[in-house]
Amino acid sequence: MTQMNIAQVDLNLLKTFEALHDESSASRAALRLGVTQSAISAGLRRLRELYGDPLFVRTGRGLAPTLRANQLKPVISEALDRCRQSLAMTNPDNPHYQGRSVVLGLSDDFEIAYGRPLMDAIAERLPKLRVIFRQTHSQIVAGALLDRNLDLAITAGGFAERRLSRQVLGEGDYCCLVDPGSLVPGQQGLELAEFIARDHVLVSSGGFIGITDEGLAAQGLSRQVCASTSHFAALPYLLKGSTAVATIPGHAAEAIAQMTGLRVLPCPLALPHYPVELGWRTQAQLDPLLLKVREAIVACFTSPQPSAC
Numbered sequence: 001m002t003q004m005n006i007a008q009v010d011l012n013l014l015k016t017f018e019a020l021h022d023e024s025s026a027s028r029a030a031l032r033l034g035v036t037q038s039a040i041s042a043g044l045r046r047l048r049e050l051y052g053d054p055l056f057v058r059t060g061r062g063l064a065p066t067l068r069a070n071q072l073k074p075v076i077s078e079a080l081d082r083c084r085q086s087l088a089m090t091n092p093d094n095p096h097y098q099g100r101s102v103v104l105g106l107s108d109d110f111e112i113a114y115g116r117p118l119m120d121a122i123a124e125r126l127p128k129l130r131v132i133f134r135q136t137h138s139q140i141v142a143g144a145l146l147d148r149n150l151d152l153a154i155t156a157g158g159f160a161e162r163r164l165s166r167q168v169l170g171e172g173d174y175c176c177l178v179d180p181g182s183l184v185p186g187q188q189g190l191e192l193a194e195f196i197a198r199d200h201v202l203v204s205s206g207g208f209i210g211i212t213d214e215g216l217a218a219q220g221l222s223r224q225v226c227a228s229t230s231h232f233a234a235l236p237y238l239l240k241g242s243t244a245v246a247t248i249p250g251h252a253a254e255a256i257a258q259m260t261g262l263r264v265l266p267c268p269l270a271l272p273h274y275p276v277e278l279g280w281r282t283q284a285q286l287d288p289l290l291l292k293v294r295e296a297i298v299a300c301f302t303s304p305q306p307s308a309c
Helices: 012-023 026-033 037-051 067-090 108-125 141-146 192-197 211-217 232-239 250-260 288-302
Strands: 056-059 062-065 101-106 130-135 152-155 164-172 174-178 199-203 224-229 245-249 263-266 274-281
Touching: 012 026, 012 037, 012 067, 026 037, 062 067, 101 108, 101 141, 101 288, 108 130, 108 152, 108 232, 108 250, 108 288, 141 152, 141 164, 141 274, 152 288, 164 288, 174 232, 174 250, 199 232, 224 232, 232 245, 232 250, 245 250, 250 263, 274 288
Parallel strands: 101 130, 101 152, 199 224, 199 245
Antiparallel strands: 056 062, 152 274, 164 274, 174 245, 174 263
């Protein structure tokens, strides 16, 4: 590795590094930066010399970062974000955001229920800004924010780390989702006995036990889970034509039912409510762009009808 100081380094190489890491492709990185692919390849050669590491290795799915590249990514992105923030501070009311993006972490239940309203609210306040929805959940969100894989995140908690800030957006509850063909005419709900007797579809990021199992166990009861999925979006395909029931967050149940014709019913089991929170890196809380995005998110969650954001 050649020993260099910053006066000898072309700082545009840092933009090349960031684009390669984000896009995993030299051609897509070139398109993103508005340069030729040969310029990206030349930049990568210089980056390899600078850091004494291959940084990106070719695989069947594009360019994969090495361990050193993954270690460098949060440091380089933070440096570039500070530069972007300094430029934004010179004109915080600049309405032109084309070419810029913000990465918002959320689980797919929030994306299903609030994704479109968030798109509209952000577009109204920050025209041409691209919002990137990225899957996360409360058990991994802190690390994703601190590693700069996310700019902001909406989850049911997980922001207790001291370098993160958070704001409560509301409170969530649970409802049942069923195929209306499995109900008798005029049926408005499920009795607990029928709820237990039905097969259940569990939505879980990896576990075998859900909040419903915990609630039933407290009463000495149990249920039969016939299938599990990690994606709320799969529920219409799993529930249609069956008598199974899925107990999921109410916001997702309402949104899925509206689009698919499934039926939302009150949960006959008393389950605890949970906080819905917005989190971000404390260090980035004065970034004008992120302040406006946070404003848009809060507006969506405090509106009586999220779809009206």
